[in-house]
Amino acid sequence: MLIVKWSLVGIIALLLISVIAGQLGYLQGRAPTDLSVQDGKLKPPSNTSNSVSSQAAMYPNHPQRQYSEIAPLALNGDGIASIAKLKAIIEGTAGAKLIESRDDYLYAQFTSRFFKFVDDVEFYFDPVSNTIQLRSASRIGRKDMGVNRQRIERLRSALAAAP
16 A cells, blocks of 8 residues: 555656756757748658658658658638638637748648647648648657647647638
8 A cells, every 4th residue: 555655646746857857948849940841741740749740642652751741721812811811710729839931831830738749830821722732740758648649630620711
């Protein structure tokens, strides 16, 4: 019984230390310096299962291609209008910070509430496919527990419902 109590105390202490480390910014990671659109492509998916990309199929030998695959966003209006609607949605999302905004491209950082993990998210209006290509990746860790995919699906629904 005493071992179980000490184990529980250890788990609680570790959780508390993790929350404090997050609140102090130690779990944010470093902002990537290689984000943007190059020749119609966003950065490839991460090499670990902590990202999603609508362009994952462009990297057929990538180790996380299948895990990362996600559909691009459908337009709601034309490309520029859709990016503007997506920008407004992001600006109204808790934990989101818009870093770069152009008529055809958005880069935002999403910070989790307790641990302050940061995910970098890009959207690009692709005139060739007439869709919004996207990439969302966690800065640190090997897995994201599906957080990036869930966020993109919430944004997809919000964009589809936007007036």
